[in-house]
Amino acid sequence: MIRAENISKSFAGRRVLTDISAIFEPGKTNLIIGKSGSGKTVFLKCLVGLLDVDEGEIYYDDVAFTRLDFRGKKELRQQMGMLFQGSALFDSMSVEENVRFPLDMFTSMSYQEKLDRVNFCLDRVNIVDSNRLFPSELSGGMKKRVAIARAIVLKPKFLFCDEPNSGLDPKTSIVIDELIREITVELNMTTIINTHDMNSVMENGEKIIFIEDGEKCWEGNKNEILKSDCSKLNDFVFANSLARQLKDSSV
């Protein structure tokens, strides 16, 4: 479980996050939604410690992450996996080397054990016969899947996904969504997905937090979102006429 308490963050005097509190539960896909520039990526980066918070606390299973020193954060980070918006695969490494990298760095497994684990993870994300390919030779969807394989290779307790569907077609997006959901349940991870893709919200939204202008405006799940009377949320979720019709009919 991850608990964020009263998180605030500013850049050069400009407040980007204001007093955000949230609880992200294990075994569930927790979504942070909001329009572009609302502060959701900053919030996610604060949660993983890539940015330091100005105020507030972040707890990982009751460990105060924000109070840990460099070494403590480093140890805790080995329990985290992250899927970046642009996949962030290492250009100079092949698919196999990318996925093997955390194993090389943090385990004393034999080469064969590492290879077995890499192949298992690649197989799990449906990447076959591509071990020797380099990131530049992969499609956007394949890159995302390899990045997921790398993120889960150390069996993390916490998985973070920053806009996992950006740049993908709707069908591939659904495949990635399903994959993340399945893996979350399999590994009983606390998964936090940062997205503004409404298909993802409707597919994966077991818990949803809506951020607008750096403030948490709404919290609920995919069923409650249809009945919400939060005007800011409705403006965001039901931005097009088809979605508005859907909401009207559901109400």
Added chain:
Amino acid sequence: MFRFLSGFGSYWILLGRVFARPEKHSIYYRQTMKELVNLGLRSIGIVTIISFFMGAVITLQTAYNTENPIYPTYLIGLGARDSILLEFSSTIVALILAGKVGSNIASEIGTMRVTEQIDALELMGVNSASYIILPKVVATVVFNPFLTLISMITGITGGWVVGTAAGVITSQNYIYGIQYAFIPYYITYALIKTVVFAFIISTVSAYQGYYVEGGSLEVGRASTKAVVYSSVTLLLFNVILTQLLLS
């Protein structure tokens, strides 16, 4: 002034992280070997070509500027040797490497920054500064002295080939000149300078790349800054080291 001091402070903080204890020595060793090939071996070609022609031009210019019966012709070889050993093979080659290696380091690290690869390393719990920069620093500091030695040899050879071909000096006089009043310390001096220059080139360029913010345009700017700042710093240290080591 504040920006300069802030940047200077960030540079030293980054160096502190670069020289932290490596997570896994075997991986750092492998990375260092890769960088030795990338930054060292792949620079041999350009260093050899430039040094050969540099030696040739130094010899010709020395010859044409000392066309006086009072001066023995072997002084052409001596002049070429001392110019190459004292300045050209260390400083000029270092300036060329600041362009080649420095821009390579800054653009590679800058691209890793803007494509979130550095964030990915940090998130895994890897000291990204050390993992990315330390092998490059070690590779340049270890390999650049060899490049300087190669430059010395090819520079002097270039002077001999072109000097004798142009008929400005005989082979015998040139060889006598390059042996005459030879001070071995000059080589030590050049190698000490090379090690310092290699450290400056790799760390200043890495700093420029590591703190890039933005996109490809900023990576290009960082690459240019890396070459300019490392060249200027290198020239400043050239004066300091010359005074310290030769006075």
